[in-house]
Structures are given as C-alpha cells and as structure tokens.
Amino acid sequence: MNELLAMPREWLSAAGEIGRFMGTVLSDVFGARVLRFSGETLRQAGILIISSTLIIWALMFVLGLECGIEGAYFLEAQGAPAYSGVFAAWCDLREIIPYAFGYMLAAKVGTGIVAELGAMRISDEIDALEVMGVDSMVFLCATRLLGSWLVLPFVYIAGIGGAFLASYIAVVQQVGVVSSGGFELIFWEFQNPTDFLFSLTKAMVMATVIVLVGCYYGYNASGGPVGVGTATAKSMVLNLVLVHLIGMMGTQIFWGQSPKAPIGG
Amino acid sequence: MATVEQQFEWHSGKNRSAGVPDAIEFIDVYKSFGSNKVLQGLNMGLPEGMISMILGPSGTGKSVCIKHIVGLLYPDSGDVVVHGQSVPSLSDAELFEFRRQFGVLFQDGALFGSLNLYDNVAFPLRQHTEKGEEEIAEIVNRRLREVGLGDAGQKMPNELSGGMRKRAGFARALVLDPQIVLFDEPDSGLDPVRTALLCELIKEIHAENGGTYVVITHDIMSARRVAEYIAVLWRGRIVEAGLAQDLFDSENPFVKQFLSGESAGPLGME
Ligand SMILES: Nc1ncnc2c1ncn2[C@@H]1O[C@H](COP(=O)(O)OP(=O)(O)OP(=O)(O)O)[C@@H](O)[C@H]1O
Ligand SMILES: [Mg+2]
Numbered sequence: 001m002n003e004l005l006a007m008p009r010e011w012l013s014a015a016g017e018i019g020r021f022m023g024t025v026l027s028d029v030f031g032a033r034v035l036r037f038s039g040e041t042l043r044q045a046g047i048l049i050i051s052s053t054l055i056i057w058a059l060m061f062v063l064g065l066e067c068g069i070e071g072a073y074f075l076e077a078q079g080a081p082a083y084s085g086v087f088a089a090w091c092d093l094r095e096i097i098p099y100a101f102g103y104m105l106a107a108k109v110g111t112g113i114v115a116e117l118g119a120m121r122i123s124d125e126i127d128a129l130e131v132m133g134v135d136s137m138v139f140l141c142a143t144r145l146l147g148s149w150l151v152l153p154f155v156y157i158a159g160i161g162g163a164f165l166a167s168y169i170a171v172v173q174q175v176g177v178v179s180s181g182g183f184e185l186i187f188w189e190f191q192n193p194t195d196f197l198f199s200l201t202k203a204m205v206m207a208t209v210i211v212l213v214g215c216y217y218g219y220n221a222s223g224g225p226v227g228v229g230t231a232t233a234k235s236m237v238l239n240l241v242l243v244h245l246i247g248m249m250g251t252q253i254f255w256g257q258s259p260k261a262p263i264g265g
Numbered sequence: 266m267a268t269v270e271q272q273f274e275w276h277s278g279k280n281r282s283a284g285v286p287d288a289i290e291f292i293d294v295y296k297s298f299g300s301n302k303v304l305q306g307l308n309m310g311l312p313e314g315m316i317s318m319i320l321g322p323s324g325t326g327k328s329v330c331i332k333h334i335v336g337l338l339y340p341d342s343g344d345v346v347v348h349g350q351s352v353p354s355l356s357d358a359e360l361f362e363f364r365r366q367f368g369v370l371f372q373d374g375a376l377f378g379s380l381n382l383y384d385n386v387a388f389p390l391r392q393h394t395e396k397g398e399e400e401i402a403e404i405v406n407r408r409l410r411e412v413g414l415g416d417a418g419q420k421m422p423n424e425l426s427g428g429m430r431k432r433a434g435f436a437r438a439l440v441l442d443p444q445i446v447l448f449d450e451p452d453s454g455l456d457p458v459r460t461a462l463l464c465e466l467i468k469e470i471h472a473e474n475g476g477t478y479v480v481i482t483h484d485i486m487s488a489r490r491v492a493e494y495i496a497v498l499w500r501g502r503i504v505e506a507g508l509a510q511d512l513f514d515s516e517n518p519f520v521k522q523f524l525s526g527e528s529a530g531p532l533g534m535e
Contacts, residue, residue: 128369128371132389
C-alpha cells in the first residue's frame, strides 16, 4: 500500500516544486529583474527566431492543408461542400493550430532548453554564474521566458495566416469543391476577432508553460549526461500532457458557451 | 560498520597554527546528502594571504567544501566564516555582493559553452563593472596572455583541451582581482609537465597579486610544489593541518601514507 502511495506522493511534491519554480521565474519577469539582462533576453529572442520559426510554420501549414482537405471531402460526401469553410475555420483556429504550435514548441524549444540548461548544470556553469554574482534563475530562465513572449505571438499569428492559406489552397485549388468567394464567405462568417484572440491566448499559455517546464527540468538536472537525457524525456512527456490540458480547458472556457455552437453541453 | 572511534582513529585534528589570522573558517560543519554523510564535524581554518591546499582522497567532500565557502551549499549544522562573515546567515542580496570577492576555478573550468574564450573571460567585467570595451579588451588580453592563451581568444570552449579550459577558467577567475581564489583540482586530467607548469603559474600569479588561495587536489606532487599550508581531509574531518613542511614531516600514519602515496596504511579501497 505504501509503495502504491509513494508514486502519487512523489508526483505531488514534484508538482509543488515545479509550481514554485514557475512562480519565481514569472515574478522575476514581472518584477522587472529580468531587465538587467536585456541583452541576453534579446539574444534568446533572436535564437528563437532563427532556429525555431520555420519548423513551427511548416507544421502549422501542413496541418492547415489537412484541415482543408478533410473538411472538403467530408462535407462533399454529406452534400454540403459549400460549408468546407466552417470546418477549416474551426479546425485551424480553435484546435489543430494551437496543438501544432504546442507540439512543435515542446519538441523543438522545450527540449532545447532542457538540453542547454542541463548541460550547463552538470558542467558547473550554473554554479559559476552564481559565484560570479549573477542570479542564474533570472539570467537563464527569466530571459528565455521574456524572449519567447517577445517573439512567439508574432510567430503564432503569422503561422495562423499560413494555415488559413493552406486550407484555402486545399479546399479551393486542390479539391476544388467550392469557389474562392464561397469559401471565404463561410470561412469568415464562422469566426470573429474574439476567436482569434482566444486562440492566441491558448497558444501563449502553452508557450509559457512549455518554456517554464523546459527551464525547470534543465535547471534542476543532475546525474551527468544520462541525467540530462532523462530530464529531456520527462519534460517532453509533461509538456505534451499540459499542452492537451490547456487545449481542452481553453476550448471549454472560450467556446463552451458560444451561441454559434455550444459544445459545453 | 566501523565505530565512530575507529573511523576517526587517525584524526588527531591537530592544527599547527600558521601564525596569521584565518581568512576562511569551518566551525563544526556537518553536511549530508540523504544518507551520505559527507562533512562530519569539520573544523578547518585557512590562513589569510597564503596558498593553502586541501588534500584528501576522492569523494571525501573537497568540492563540497568549496561550495560551502561561496554559499552554493549550506551546512546542515555548524558555521562557515569568511573574513568574519558567517556565510549561511547572509541574505540572497548580501550573498551576491559577498561572492564578488571570490574567483573560483571549477573542476572542469565551467566555461560557458555558448561564448568564446574572450567573452568568457570578459563576462565578469561586463556584468560587474562599468568599464568600456577598450579597457575590457586590455584586461582580458593581459589575463589570457598570462595563462598562455594569448591567441586563443576566438576559440570556443569545446575546441580546447582540458588543460587549456582550466587555464582559461583560471584567467576568468582572476579577472576581477579577487581577494580569495578557490581552485578545484587544477591538476586533475593534466599530464605531469602541464601540471608542473600550471603549479608554477599559480605560484607566480599569487606572488604578483597576493590574496588568499585555496587549492584542492589529491596530487602530492602539486602539493609539494605550491602548498604553503596544508589541510588533510578524510571522512569529512581534518586529519591534520599545518604549514606544509610540518605536514610533510608528520608522524601521523594516515598523513604519512597519503603524502607518500603508499598502498600500505590506514587508507584502503573501502
Ligand atoms: N549536490 C549533491 N547532491 C548529492 N550528493 C552530492 C552532491 N555533491 C556532492 N555529493 C556527494 O558528496 C560526496 C563528496 O563529493 P565531492 O565532489 O565533494 O568529492 P571530492 O572530494 O571533490 O572528490 P573528487 O576528488 O573526486 O573531486 C560524494 O559522495 C558525492 O556523491
Ligand atoms: Mg571534487
């Protein structure tokens, strides 16, 4: 019995620790302590742009195509091809695109942070920072969070544009069941700027959590190179779980009561 | 399991005073990681202005000692005092200020992998001083030349050999003219000639800049070359400490065995 309880107890204490860590980093950002390292923040933002933007857009684009194709064929079979735009609009903006963004961010940015900070931890670089009188949590974690806040909203917005374009291409050009005007009419009718803001919010909450989880596992890595590998895997698992939790809760909160299509029951 | 008396049979704890005040003092320090008791009532003083060496077998907690001195680890009980200040009782803000008097060379150099050598050495200057790039360049290049890396400034740490990384870490540790410099095994993983050269370097730079140096090692040759004061650490306590010559003449069986590197004696494989 005791062993059975040991596992959840361990998870609980880990959750508490991660929560505290996240709180500290967030307060470093909001308390403006991070501004002492604005150079490092911009450097991190730059790294994010150069190394991760294209791959995120690529996944979003492919999934936009897919939403378009599926919607078009499915609705054609039901005799309502003109409504392909609905499927594309919702599939893109509400669900698939935020998830695609979350997945790629977790895979590319989250694990990257764990590997980087973990390597710094096991080679005493973080201790070296501390000894040089630099607050390593602020220097390493808060700068990465702020850097990603500076960059990721734009990456996401541009990615949505790409996904919409992809759906349009799929429905209108490839499957060719609706005219361009017909698609657009329905497509825009079934969404509004608030939807767009909700979607952006969902994605940014995911981004924040992914970066913080990555920082936590990297910053607290131990046990040599193997330990860093294990921490990377753990962070990926946790991030995928959290991405889905956030996606689900976001949909319930933002669109559950929507008069256009209440899915909250 | 050996009884407490057996474990500490050879620990006379004898401390032959060096005749100068201590810069760093450990007072009855205990520290465990889980069930692993690392420091078990450590009492140690390291004299001001000298090159002290902490000698001891692998895994006795030498690196743990260094981390206590700069407040990266806190004792479970006992106190660590540096220049009269109790380290565990410093607040976070005070601690960051306090650490500026130190230069620390970590066991593997701990250079920042994302910065080249020049930027690594310039890092503390850029963080803590208002110096312009020109002045920084002058200081950094001088320090790099001093450790024989004058033209390696543009290299990345992963392009360097272990010895070069250590020397670069040395340059970085010295760049803010610290009053206390801590070296964690500057000689491990180096060939005998490089070790000798590095020891010379430590001595030269100490002679030039002064300050309190604490060098951790388990290499007796290095100890013979540079130590002015020696503390022998084993099982989390001092076996004996004193001026280097006194320790080399010590009659204590453990100290004798360790300083002559013999296999027969109190220290086994355990
Ligand atoms: N952060 C830590 N968490 C858990 N255990 C630790 C930690 N740091 C050190 N230890 C343990 O403390 C003991 C002493 O470690 P330490 O690194 O101080 O040895 P050392 O004397 O420096 O050895 P070496 O000469 O091999 O470097 C080891 O058993 C080590 O596993
Ligand atoms: Mg060590």
